[in-house]
Amino acid sequence: MKKTRAQHYIVSFDRPVLLAYLGLAFAGLLTMLDIASVQGTMAYFYKHLAFLGFSILTAIFILYFPNLERLKRLGPVLVYLSIALLVLVLLKGNTVKGGTRQISLGFLSFQPSFLARLALVFFFAGYLERKNEVLNSLEIKTLFNEFLPLGVITIGIFVLIIVEKHLSTLIIGGSTLLGMLTYAGLRRRYVLLIAFLGLIVGIFILTHGDEYRMRRIEIYKKYNLFIRSENVQVSSGEEYQVRESLTALSSGSLFGTGIARGRAKHYYLPEARTDYIFTIIGEEFGFLGAIFVFGLHCLLFFRAFRIANHQESLYLRLLGAGVAMNIFFNALVNVGVSISILPPTGNTLPFVSYGGSALLVDSIGVGVILNISASRRYV
């Protein structure tokens, strides 16, 4: 297709996706203002506003990008860039709360693990398209040979992310990639095999890795929504976050305490701005508010998946689905942690939480979905 050179304009694109995106961004902005108001400084609010403005512009820029098929070649480049950045972080990154994830760029810092996730989605979409024929092959040996480079690169990046102690991003990325494999039509027994292997590695990391992960599991045992084990001994300083999050959410009840009247942010619920922003929303806007925000994420996801399903190009189909899963799994994990369905781990609620890298990378994802959804007229 040599259409890319031609002049084109966009006839239509998927408005619900854009609305859901903007709605989430607005909810995030409002919450940030709310949190900032009790902290005596508006710095974070203004920073968030600036990041958000830039991210929305980026999303719109990508929407108007002529043809995403051209980005196929960019996949490997992005992957190598991510690897380079991840290594750079290890060499000279800032350590924040026990994890070394950021590169400081003077006034702002960047977390390459987010970029790595998106890069892998691009990379997988391109790779799976090229090897689509082989994917259905029954021969495990051919399968293995053909997908060896893909596996090596993925595992390499994952190892780097593990070293940087960003396990949550690994889980989200892993599920997304597995989802893409399934979507592309990999046989179910192989999917299960990979999932099983992943589980074993995960358990190994938990038991043999850093001690803090095991402690988090202990806290989880005590506070999860299903079977609570009361006799777990954890120091109250560590369970503080989880307990406060639950208390705050519950005191929100059906309609919430009302805007700016929440208490959690006064308690300085740690990481209210990033990891526990869903709690603040749930507290101040109640169950209905929380469901609304989560509903926007679901809307975004299902629309995006529908768009992906309707694509002719296999590449765009895989890309769309991958990006959508990448964002949605992230949201699922964040909400799950907030209500203690999942063990505590630090990750953001896309478009809502504070944090420039995540915001930008996720907005690029939305831009990609919008671009795919756009129907163009070529002149």
Added chain:
Amino acid sequence: MIRSTPVLVYRIVLAILFLALIIALFRLQVIKGEYYKQVAELNFVRIRRVPATRGEIYDSKYRPIVVNIPSHNLYLTSGKIHNLPSLVRFLSAYFGITEQDLEQLVFQQRFKTYEEILLADNIPYETVLSLSEMMNYYPELSFRIGTTRSYLYPNHFTGYVGRINEDEYSQYKQEDYSINSYIGKTGLESYYEVLLRGQDGKEIVQVDAQGRSLDLFRNEGSIEPLNGLSLVLTIDNDLQEAANQAFPAGRKGAVVVLDAKTGGVLAYVSRPEFDPNVFMQRISPEIWAELNGKDRPMLDRVIHAAYPPGSVFKPLTAEIGLELGLVYRNTRLASCVGGMQYGNRFFRCWNHGGHGSTNVIDALKVSCDVYFYDLSQRIRLDVFHDYAYKNYLCVKTGIDLPNERNGFFPTTSWYHEKLGKAINIQGHKINLSIGQGEVLTTPMQIAAFYNALANNGLWIQPHILQQTVGRGRLTREEVQEVKTTRLPISPANLAIIRDGLWAVVNAPGGTGANSKVSDGTVYGKTGSAENSMGKVTHAWYAGYLVTDKPEITVVVFAENAGGGGAIAAPVANRIFNYYLGNREMIRQVVPIPANLQSNETPIETPPVESIPAENPAPSPVTGEAEE
């Protein structure tokens, strides 16, 4: 080709996940909500600021100058206000707080309604007693004991603290100030704010509905306050008092005594007196009017005001002449016939009878103006200017106090800009040579210059902080380095000027004879500076005392008081004599008292660059010349 089964499976899995999540959230928020709601309402976390104790200020022998004393404070918890009109009436009746003040405070605190606001401090105990029974009606108010500053004697160097104002709060709130904080406003309190204030602690208390502490957080989130460092100054309280006594009552002016060897300030007097304690209470309009009256008691005449130096400036002119090789020890210049004719103007010498032809030593001794008039004709103005600056006259000495004034010495381009290119600079130079005309210096600059003369030409930055004690001990160098430089004068020429200064005090006919002492040798110079502030001259005296070694440098300045020899020299004489009489006591080294010993490991050096010292410079004082 993609088959539909995985997609379907996918959708089902996701739908189940989604439903599980919503059900969990519903159960947590709506069904079990009541239980947690009670928990949330019963348990309420309060974060209370535990103010650090501000460092005190001591003299060089650890005798107090500024101490903390308990004060009764009134606090308001805006979240508990139930009857605003009644509260407004109460507060305006007893504390003079208007409705607007209160509304503004409550508005500022609107997001922290459970933190206390400091409404009034230093409330007299009688008021507390008489009001305490009414406090039942105002549960939002509470009296508590805090601390306040007590300044043990009036002075201009300690400065004072005050409640942080809106501008300061918005500027420094990132440095953990609250709207209840005190902040150093002037003087040492402002300059060493970073050292003095310490770091407030935080206490996280979880309380039930009745406000009882549940002891849940006590040891986890609480942060102990770090008390501020106490300052030990170079000031000697005895000598300070002596200098204060020596200065004639009712006069305006300044006295500076420097330790010749270290450059430390031993006494620092500015008159009229100013008592920083007045700022610790609500200031009545009468006191406010007095503070801003024409005597300007708040003005620190040692460093915040610059004056024409008059004849105490002459050693600099002599230094330039000698250094440039224009004159030697015995070079005689134009004969003084009560003045000197230059062009069509006759420049008078102070002695209308005339001094005849003099050399540099005699010219200093009798303070003959004509010698310096003549000398000035051979010095280029800009060279003159550069020498003044190289001798740290007319520039900030960099003493550790805020808002020091520069002083002033004109340059050729300044004259051209101000008075046009056609102006004859020679005439102005004649005036400048005897410290008149546009030149302005502060008493501190003169003191530092004479101290360098006493010290074989080694200029030492005057300073007032010696070390810190209390939570951490920092030596002077660890806080901030004391700058030293050699003045541009050769030892031989320095000796000539010293001989001149010796003759001023000790030779028959010297103008400074009033400062002569019997147990040591005084070198000095008097000055009587004409000025635009009044008909009577400013009286100046600058000199230093040498026994077996240089001891102290004294500068006395009295505004519009008359002649330097008659008015200022006797003051210096009293200080020299007091020093000689009590030298053992003043010079003894006192060990650090046990209660000031630091009980912690050495703290890291605080960043002195970040001292929030520089407020906008005070308005120029003499109004004679502007930089």
